[in-house]
Amino acid sequence: MRAAGNDVLPSWYYKKGTAPNKEMRIISEKLLKRLTELTKLSYISDLHGGASGRIISKALHEIKPEEYSIEEWEYAIGYILGQTQHFESREAALQYLYEQLNKIDK
Secondary structure (H helix, E strand, O other): OOOHHHOOOOHHHOOOOOOOOHHHHHHHHHHHHHHHHHHOOOOHHHHHOOOOHHHHHHHHOOOOHHHOOHHHHHHHHHHHHOOOOOOOOHHHHHHHHHHHHHHHOO
16 A cells, blocks of 8 residues: 555646656645645545545535635645646635535535
8 A cells, every 4th residue: 555645647737748846746745745644544645535525525614715725725636626727815725615515415
């Protein structure tokens, strides 16, 4: 089994022809690691397959939008939902994630 911090970033995250930047990977995974801890999941990868939207949504109530950069929110949304999105603000990103997660469990 892989450790939570060793999950591979999805290929859609990188522009064609670019290589992962170790520093960006560490920054981007901070929010995902926190969500993994708050949801009591074993691996970051469980956030985009094994967890229900309700579980992740509940964990998001423990996080303030300003705790993470807009890039981290966008990356987390992409990782959890499997879609690339860009937002004007952290609050808009968090609201979008809430809305999408609520659709998962309906």
